[in-house]
Amino acid sequence: MIVIGLTGTNCAGKGTIAEYLKNKSFYYESLSDIIREKLRGENKEINSDNLVAKGNELRERYGAGILADLMLEKIEDDNCKNYVVDSIRNVQEVNSLRKIPCFFLFDIDAPLEIRFNRLVSRNRKGDPKTLEEFIADEERQNNLNPLYQQIKACQELANVHILNDSTKEDFYPKIDSALNSLLPDIAERFKRPRWDETWMNIAKEIARRSNCIKRKVGAVIVKNNKYVSSGYNGTPMKNKNCYEGGCPRCTSFAKSGSAYGECLCEHAERNAIEQADDDEREGATLYINLAPCLDCSKGLINAGIKEVVYETPFPLEVRDKKLEEAGVKLRKFEK
Numbered sequence: 001m002i003v004i005g006l007t008g009t010n011c012a013g014k015g016t017i018a019e020y021l022k023n024k025s026f027y028y029e030s031l032s033d034i035i036r037e038k039l040r041g042e043n044k045e046i047n048s049d050n051l052v053a054k055g056n057e058l059r060e061r062y063g064a065g066i067l068a069d070l071m072l073e074k075i076e077d078d079n080c081k082n083y084v085v086d087s088i089r090n091v092q093e094v095n096s097l098r099k100i101p102c103f104f105l106f107d108i109d110a111p112l113e114i115r116f117n118r119l120v121s122r123n124r125k126g127d128p129k130t131l132e133e134f135i136a137d138e139e140r141q142n143n144l145n146p147l148y149q150q151i152k153a154c155q156e157l158a159n160v161h162i163l164n165d166s167t168k169e170d171f172y173p174k175i176d177s178a179l180n181s182l183l184p185d186i187a188e189r190f191k192r193p194r195w196d197e198t199w200m201n202i203a204k205e206i207a208r209r210s211n212c213i214k215r216k217v218g219a220v221i222v223k224n225n226k227y228v229s230s231g232y233n234g235t236p237m238k239n240k241n242c243y244e245g246g247c248p249r250c251t252s253f254a255k256s257g258s259a260y261g262e263c264l265c266e267h268a269e270r271n272a273i274e275q276a277d278d279d280e281r282e283g284a285t286l287y288i289n290l291a292p293c294l295d296c297s298k299g300l301i302n303a304g305i306k307e308v309v310y311e312t313p314f315p316l317e318v319r320d321k322k323l324e325e326a327g328v329k330l331r332k333f334e335k
């Protein structure tokens, strides 16, 4: 996920760059929209005065970074996309967004008169009408109170400064070259999970499909980092689900390790083995969120599995010995 934050003076062209980035597959978000939503919820008019006042009130109540914190929650949910986040006006908002490894702050600026002319020509309701009002508005955005708007201080923190003092046609190449200048940093900060983490996460996702009332276990078989098969624990196909009473041992919440032979739930690793062909299993690795039992370990040895990676330990000396004797590596997953 790459996040471009936008800060800068009024009518400098933040809207234009946001539109331009949207056309480059960046998803648009705005800290002001969070305030707008709050105003709507309170049935208050959405104008510049109310937006400033509500923003200040939120920062006073929840801390200077609150708007960015709320934004982080929202975009981290879907962190496979790139975002452009508009309306950054407080230093703590910048600090908060810097928690994202590939976050870059863009400062967009233009001389006062050019910006005022843009304001006049956009003729938006609630905008200042005279140059004096425009300047006064801007002064309010550079508050000494760290909880209020501090555009200048944000501009100073920017990774990139773009002067938009001419036409859009002149502005776009500047944006392109700014993006281009970030590539070495992006390469350095780019985050993705290790293979181990990816497969264990898949095993845990598969575990969520388990129908066992006692414990959810998921397993994935992988060969040369290619997916082979998966399985989760639960009663056999066409049998009543464990959570519906399909396994009397499980529904009686039997003491762990006791009456094992009476359990009607098949284990995740067994199911994963059964889903794979002989040649696919040979020399493969099994990822599982719970270390295998003795019985399954015998099956894993016979299936030709060469490595078992588990998350939650389940100490069993005889299993460890048998796996070792068969040359199967048992390894705990490390985050």
Ligand SMILES: [Zn+2]
Binding pocket: 211, 212, 213, 214, 215, 234, 235, 242, 247, 250, 265
């Ligand atoms: Zn069960």
Ligand SMILES: [Zn+2]
Binding pocket: 267, 268, 269, 292, 293, 294, 295, 296, 297
């Ligand atoms: Zn087992």
